[in-house]
Amino acid sequence: MQNKMQEVSRRRFLAQTSYMSAMYAAASMIPLRALGENLAQDARISATPVVDKGFASVRKVGNGLYATISDTTKGLQTMCNGGFLAGKDSALLIEGFVSTAGAAFQLETLRSVSQVPVKGALDTHYHFDHSLGNAVYGANGIGLWAHVNTAKRIYDNYGTWQRLTKEQLVAPLEKQLASAKSEAAKQHLQGDIATVGNVYGMVAAAQLALPNHAIDPAMGPHKVDLGGLAISIEHYPGHSGTDMIVRVPDQNVVYTGDLFFNGYFPIAFDDEATISGWRNTLKMFASLDKDTIFVPGHGQVCGQSELAMFRSTFDDIEEQARKMYKAGVPVEEAQHQYVIPEKFSKLSTFSWGFSIGPTIQKMYQEWGAKK
Numbered sequence: 048m049q050n051k052m053q054e055v056s057r058r059r060f061l062a063q064t065s066y067m068s069a070m071y072a073a074a075s076m077i078p079l080r081a082l083g084e085n086l087a088q089d090a091r092i093s094a095t096p097v098v099d100k101g102f103a104s105v106r107k108v109g110n111g112l113y114a115t116i117s118d119t120t121k122g123l124q125t126m127c128n129g130g131f132l133a134g135k136d137s138a139l140l141i142e143g144f145v146s147t148a149g150a151a152f153q154l155e156t157l158r159s160v161s162q163v164p165v166k167g168a169l170d171t172h173y174h175f176d177h178s179l180g181n182a183v184y185g186a187n188g189i190g191l192w193a194h195v196n197t198a199k200r201i202y203d204n205y206g207t208w209q210r211l212t213k214e215q216l217v218a219p220l221e222k223q224l225a226s227a228k229s230e231a232a233k234q235h236l237q238g239d240i241a242t243v244g245n246v247y248g249m250v251a252a253a254q255l256a257l258p259n260h261a262i263d264p265a266m267g268p269h270k271v272d273l274g275g276l277a278i279s280i281e282h283y284p285g286h287s288g289t290d291m292i293v294r295v296p297d298q299n300v301v302y303t304g305d306l307f308f309n310g311y312f313p314i315a316f317d318d319e320a321t322i323s324g325w326r327n328t329l330k331m332f333a334s335l336d337k338d339t340i341f342v343p344g345h346g347q348v349c350g351q352s353e354l355a356m357f358r359s360t361f362d363d364i365e366e367q368a369r370k371m372y373k374a375g376v377p378v379e380e381a382q383h384q385y386v387i388p389e390k391f392s393k394l395s396t397f398s399w400g401f402s403i404g405p406t407i408q409k410m411y412q413e414w415g416a417k418k
């Protein structure tokens with residue numbers, strides 16, 4: 048019996064690993080950058096990580112504050128960033144990651160620096176790379192915190208995917224590919240089909256575990272005292288409709304979830320993504336202290352200058368899309384015609400139909416609604 052179970056979990060692991068290696072080929076993965084010069088000098092940030100596992104490292108970014116930073120070129124166990132906060136009385140984990148291996152790594156690392164009880168583990172939003180490893184926390188008796196709509200959206204999206212075959216899931220994209228009008232559109236759609244297929248593999252292999260401690264943004268900021276460490280969990284619009292950030296006002300540190308990507312174009316495919324809402328959220332981030340440390344959803348720990356860079360990607364996409372909109376270029380074509388300028392040549396698009404394409408589509412929608 049034991050052997051049989053080992054064999055099953057070994058096979059599941061191998062299946063997951065092959066989806067992951069296929070993911071490298073499909074999505075545009077960028078190596079993790081070094082910490083910026085100004086932050087390397089910042090006394091709040093430890094010079095060396097507490098642990099470096101390759102696929103992710105954990106770095107101290109404040110008093111009781113830790114950031115888990117993924118390097119997707121070395122493995123996809125975590126994929127997104129996260130972290131944990133440990134006060135005198137209790138701790139909070141951030142993100143369930145894309146796999147149970149990722150969540151287990153973060154929990155073990157917390158345990159290596161603090162033994163205080165864990166109050167909860169927060170999914171900053173429902174997306175697969177932030178939630179598929181949730182089961183580890185549940186199995187350790189840790190409540191899963193999230194925006195009030197997150198559990199339903201995990202189940203509605205990924206529960207549905209688990210009842211479909213990969214072919215059924217990618218069929219609508221295959222149909223678009225068959226009628227694609229330009230070489231750019233064809234290339235983008237081929238990349239998207241490969242990416243969706245790979246994400247499907249990760250979702251199909253996962254045991255979904257849903258948040259059970261809902262935070263209702265209508266009640267205002269959710270303030271928690273971890274014992275000499277006061278934090279505020281807040282909802283802002285932009286990336287997914289379920290986005291929560293964790294702010295530590297006394298230390299000027301913000302865990303942004305996917306409301307901030309460092310080194311990527313905006314990932315705006317979600318039905319509930321809002322471009323104008325997102326840009327307002329980023330304006331608020333920019334109004335915070337000039338020495339704010341951001342732990343972004345993806346990419347290296349950073350500060351206000353990297354935030355300014357991310358904001359400027361929206362400005363540039365808008366500039367190009369606005370011209371096409373005024374010239375009457377239909378959205379089906381415009382979404383494939385953005386030209387990446389030299390200054391953004393090192394940024395990752397992840398997959399066109401998840402990032403630049405839908406950003407243009409949503410800008411068109413917003414302009415159309417204003418007419």
Ligand SMILES: [Zn+2]
Pocket residue numbers: 172174286287305
């Ligand atoms: Zn996301």
